[in-house]
Amino acid sequence: MTNSAPNPTITRFAPSPTGHLHIGGARTALLCWAFAKKNNGRFLLRIEDTDQQRSSESSTRGILEDLAWLGIQWDDGPELDYHGSTFGGDSRSVGPYYQAQRIDHYNEAINRLIEEDKAYPAFETPEELEEKRKEAIEAKVGYKYDRAALDIPREQRMERMKAEDYVVRFKMPDEAITVHDEILGEVTIKPDEFDDFIIRKRDGFPTYHLAVTVDDAMMGVTHVLRGQEHLINTPRHVALQSALGYPHPVYGHMPLIFNPDGSKMSKRDKDKAAKKASKDAGLSSSPIEGLSDADFAEWLKNKTRQLESSTLMQLAEHLQINLPEIDVEDFRRAGYLPSALNNYLALLGWNPKTKNEDGTDLERFDMDYLASHFAMSGMGKGQSKFDRVKLLSFNADAIAALSDEDFAKHWHQWATTYDPSLASRFSESDMVELAPAVKTRSKTLADGKGVIGFAFIDDDAIEFDGKAVHKALIKGDHKGLELLKAFRYELSTFDDFSASSIEAKVSSFAESKEVGMGKIAQPLRVAVTGSGVSPSLGQTLAILGKDSVLNRIDRCIEHASAEAL
RNA sequence: GGCCCCAUCGUCUAGCCAGGUCCAGGACACCAGGUUUUCAUCCUGGUAACGCGGGUUCAAAUCCCGCUGGGGUCACCA
Numbered sequence: 324m325t326n327s328a329p330n331p332t333i334t335r336f337a338p339s340p341t342g343h344l345h346i347g348g349a350r351t352a353l354l355c356w357a358f359a360k361k362n363n364g365r366f367l368l369r370i371e372d373t374d375q376q377r378s379s380e381s382s383t384r385g386i387l388e389d390l391a392w393l394g395i396q397w398d399d400g401p402e403l404d405y406h407g408s409t410f411g412g413d414s415r416s417v418g419p420y421y422q423a424q425r426i427d428h429y430n431e432a433i434n435r436l437i438e439e440d441k442a443y444p445a446f447e448t449p450e451e452l453e454e455k456r457k458e459a460i461e462a463k464v465g466y467k468y469d470r471a472a473l474d475i476p477r478e479q480r481m482e483r484m485k486a487e488d489y490v491v492r493f494k495m496p497d498e499a500i501t502v503h504d505e506i507l508g509e510v511t512i513k514p515d516e517f518d519d520f521i522i523r524k525r526d527g528f529p530t531y532h533l534a535v536t537v538d539d540a541m542m543g544v545t546h547v548l549r550g551q552e553h554l555i556n557t558p559r560h561v562a563l564q565s566a567l568g569y570p571h572p573v574y575g576h577m578p579l580i581f582n583p584d585g586s587k588m589s590k591r592d593k594d595k596a597a598k599k600a601s602k603d604a605g606l607s608s609s610p611i612e613g614l615s616d617a618d619f620a621e622w623l624k625n626k627t628r629q630l631e632s633s634t635l636m637q638l639a640e641h642l643q644i645n646l647p648e649i650d651v652e653d654f655r656r657a658g659y660l661p662s663a664l665n666n667y668l669a670l671l672g673w674n675p676k677t678k679n680e681d682g683t684d685l686e687r688f689d690m691d692y693l694a695s696h697f698a699m700s701g702m703g704k705g706q707s708k709f710d711r712v713k714l715l716s717f718n719a720d721a722i723a724a725l726s727d728e729d730f731a732k733h734w735h736q737w738a739t740t741y742d743p744s745l746a747s748r749f750s751e752s753d754m755v756e757l758a759p760a761v762k763t764r765s766k767t768l769a770d771g772k773g774v775i776g777f778a779f780i781d782d783d784a785i786e787f788d789g790k791a792v793h794k795a796l797i798k799g800d801h802k803g804l805e806l807l808k809a810f811r812y813e814l815s816t817f818d819d820f821s822a823s824s825i826e827a828k829v830s831s832f833a834e835s836k837e838v839g840m841g842k843i844a845q846p847l848r849v850a851v852t853g854s855g856v857s858p859s860l861g862q863t864l865a866i867l868g869k870d871s872v873l874n875r876i877d878r879c880i881e882h883a884s885a886e887a888l
Numbered sequence: 889g890g891c892c893c894c895a896u897c898g899u900c901u902a903g904c905c906a907g908g909u910c911c912a913g914g915a916c917a918c919c920a921g922g923u924u925u926u927c928a929u930c931c932u933g934g935u936a937a938c939g940c941g942g943g944u945u946c947a948a949a950u951c952c953c954g955c956u957g958g959g960g961u962c963a964c965c966a
Contacts, residue, residue, distance in 0.1 A: 339966050374965055449964060456963090465890055465962065490964055507893065516891055516962085524964040531966045555892065555961050576893085579959070583899075587959095667900095670915090674901060684902065684914040703894095703901075706959055710899050713916040723929070763929040774928085795926095829925085844925035856927045 332364025334546050336390075336397070337535065339371040340382035343650035344389040346588065346709070347550065347580050350668040353693075354577065355548045356395045357669070360694035367542060368400030368411060370421045371535070373528045378423075389651040393661045394690055399542070417542045422534050429529040432537045432567055433491055433522060441566045442522060444480055444489040445472035449525075467518035468492065491523035493533075493563060500558035505575040505699040512558045520559060536560050540569035548575045548699070551706075575699045578672055578706045582647075588709060593646040594629045598622070600642045610641045648711070656741050658767030659714070660733060662689060663721035667714045669693055673701050687720070719766040727758035734761075737768040745772055748779070757866060759822070760858035777852040778866050782874040787882055791855040795845040796883045803846035804883050806836060810843055811876045820869050822861035829860060850879035 336352040338344065344352075352368075359366040368390070372378035383401070390397065391405035400411040400420045411420075419425060436442035445468075452468075459466035472480065472492070483489070495518065501511040522533035529537075539547065539560075554576045564571050582588050601623060609619035614634055622628040630638070639646045648654045654664055670686060675696055677685040688696075722730065731754035738746035749757065757775060764774045772779070796803040810832055817828060829847070833840050844860050851872055857863045864872050 337966090341966080371966060377965075452964085460889095463889065467962095510892070512892070521964055526964080528964090530964070535966085550960095551893065552960055553966090556966090578894075581959080585958070671900070676902070678902095678914090682914085686901090686915055705894055705901095707901090708899060710916070713900065716916055719929095760928095764927075791926095833925085839925070841925040848926060854926090858927075860925070 330545070331543075332359055332362035332545050333367055333543050334359040334364065334548060335367040335369055335539065335542065335544050337369040337371050337538075338386050339374060339377070340379055340386060341374070341377040342382055342590070343652050344386045345650055346648070346654065346668070349389070349393060349395075349651050349664075350580065350671065351549060351577070352390060352395050353393070353665055353668055354673065354697065355546075356397075357693040357697035358546060358548060358699065359398075361697045364545070365398040365415075366396070367544065368397035368420065369538060369542070370401060371531065372421055372423045373531065373534055375423070375526065375528065385652065389655070392655060393651065393665060395665075415543070422538065423528075425534070425538065426528070428541060429523070429534055429537055433529065433533065436493065436522070436566060437491065439566075440477075440494075442491050442493045443472055443477075443519075444484045445492050445519075445521075446475075446483060446487055446489050447471065448488075467515075468520075470519060488525050490521045490525055492519040493522045493559075493566070495519050495559070496562055496565075500561055502554070502557045502561060502574055504554075504557075505573060506702045507554070507576055507704060510554065510557075512555070516555075517559065517562075522563075532556065532559050532563060536563040536567065536569065539572060540564065540567070544572055546573045546575070548577065551576045551579055575702065577702055578704060580671060580707055580709050583708050583710065585708070588649055590649055591627075591629060592649060593632075593635055594622075596644065596646055597630070597635055597638050597642070600644045601638070604642055606642075611637045614638075656769075658737055658741075658765075658769035658771075659718050660721045660725075660768075663714070663718040665690060665693070666721070667717045669697075671707050671709065672703050673697070674703065676701055687717070715766045722765055722768070723762050725758075725762065727755050727762075730758045730762055731755040734758075734768050734771055741769070742772065760862035760866065764858065774858065775866060777854075777857060777863070780853075782871050783878060785851075785853040785875060785878065787849065787879065788854045789886075791845075791849045791853075792879075792883055792886060795849045795855060796879075797887050801883075801887055803842065804880065804887065806838065806843050807846040807850060807876065807883075808880060809836070810847065811873070811880065814869075814873065814876070818869065820865055820872075822859070822865040824861075825864045826859070826861035847876070851875045 334355040336348075336355050338348055338352075356366045358364075368387075370383055370386075372383070387401060387403045387410070388405065391403055391410055397411050399413065399415060399417065402412055403410040413420070433442060437444070455469070456466045475483070495514070497514050499511055499513050501509055504510055520532060521530050523529050538544075557574055557576070561571055563569075580588060582592065586592075606619075606623075608616045611619075611634060614630070622630055635646065645657070646653070648657055648659075651664075666687060666689070669688075675685050675688065675692075677696075679685050725733065731751050734754050735746060735749075735751040738749075757771075761771045761774045765771045777785075796807065810829075813828075813832060819825075829843060830840065833843050836843070845855060848857055848860060848863065849855055851857075851863060851867055858866075867875070
């Protein structure tokens with residue numbers, strides 16, 4: 324495909340601001356972005372807020388920030404300042420990018436269609452239509468609008484428009500429409516599958532079909548990459564484009580993403596998980612302030628009832644469970660890196676079909692790679708299941724690959740938002756020091772705290788794991804305990820508490836006592852952490868510092884001596 | 889239910905369009921072993937799939953048909 328200057332490739336992502344950015348939407352946006360970049364084109368962001376009831380400004384803001392966090396930069400669209408860089412703008416002067424601000428454009432197109440007799444007003448009320456729909460269902464036939472309004476003479480219709488409430492319907496041409504889809508091939512839909520759909524609602528706002536057609540044309544969109552749930556809409560848009568004399572963009576409908584059990588990934592999954600945990604825990608009354616017992620009981624027994632997101636999070640915390648991640652914000656909170664999320668998302672349905680040097684398939688790649696290699700030909704046709712375990716593995720690898728400095732930056736930034744106590748306990752430069760111990764032991768940024776959990780406990784509050792104490796200190800004639808005492812003595816005059824010199828110190832001590840490293844390492848580890856498991860000994864002691872280490876050893880000696888009697 | 893889309897290891901997939909090089913390759917997970925003072929990392933090896941039935945062909949994971957299964961869609965939501 325060649326691109327001459329006058330006709331750049333333009334893709335778009337057009338979310339409706341009715342909630343957070345769903346992970347499926349993020350993948351659509353990512354691949355639209357990648358396609359545009361690969362073809363030296365532009366990626367456009369448009370907010371489809373024609374549903375006045377459900378749209379909100381805070382949703383828009385959230386979606387913009389989620390995209391920015393992922394690093395999916397839009398060239399045209401609403402402006403956003405994010406950590407010093409500006410996203411969006413209107414350099415081509417084809418805005419505004421909020422559909423609610425583009426009503427004049429839609430009306431112009433609608434009026435033109437009416438004048439050309441390609442669209443017409445219809446006067447049935449929603450209730451009347453609902454009635455007819457019900458009848459059709461009972462008769463087990465597909466419902467289609469019966470074109471009753473077309474029986475009214477045109478003159479009369481035009482007259483009634485002035486006085487009555489009405490919708491505008493598009494006269495769907497009576498011919499089969501073939502969509503040339505870059506992913507699925509040719510898809511032909513017969514005319515009896517369509518009726519004269521509404522293009523302007525009673526409230527004067529256009530419907531999605533009309534708005535999307537007008538906007539894509541006016542904004543110069545050349546390629547539409549979207550989820551397969553839109554496949555059936557495409558013939559409508561193609562017909563509308565023809566009627567309005569617009570060019571037809573190239574389409575690509577990508578397969579949808581599902582939960583491992585095959586169900587749709589939806590916000591309801593969070594309620595489902597919380598309900599199950601509540602039942603398992605035998606909760607009979609609301610444990611959350613601001614949620615009444617009655618509401619809680621109703622929510623619990625009604626499968627479709629959903630709780631406010633913040634309430635749900637409080638409940639999850641109370642139950643000590645993790646809610647399934649559904650929105651980009653969820654993954655962010657859970658401590659995923661955007662690079663890992665993008666990588667996994669891109670691979671879900673797209674394959675670079677390239678080998679690594681060792682002959683394995685290329686799976687790990689970054690945004691630059693995507694931007695220079697993405698092609699629709701690599702898209703799969705089949706639906707896929709979202710495997711959090713594989714994503715976790717991608718994330719763990721991405722974290723491990725970070726430099727200590729970058730890891731500290733990400734970790735501290737994450738903690739600042741999601742775990743302020745962690746962020747205030749350890750500065751970013753502290754975290755650089757912690758990085759070597761934490762990186763290979765964390766699958767997510769949220770895991771980090773657990774790795775160094777021993778550092779969060781006061782010296783005199785350490786709880787000693789009985790088994791570990793026995794195995795490391797008491798077993799074999801208290802050899803471990805004696806070694807620990809001896810090492811404690813040497814440590815009292817030792818001041819260089821860097822990880823490497825502590826390692827050296829322990830090593831030379833073991834040599835002088837003619838024992839293996841483990842003989843002194845494990846007693847020490849148990850003494851300072853209470854358990855037999857921690858990062859490397861040098862790192863562990865370095866994190867605690869000399870005072871704390873000595874305190875803890877003393878306390879352990881006391882504890883173990885009592886145990887040994 | 890009508891229409892439309894889809895179908896390879898448990899999961900994501902390569903191979904399919906241009907049939908033979910595929911007793912089907914990779915990744916995640918899992919199992920076993922190794923490295924490591926513990927854990928984690930890391931290394932080595934292993935288990936594991938062409939949904940079913942018909943064709944076409946010397947030859948089918950690859951082409952055709954049917955079945956089954958999964959999904960989408962049938963709004964004055966997008």
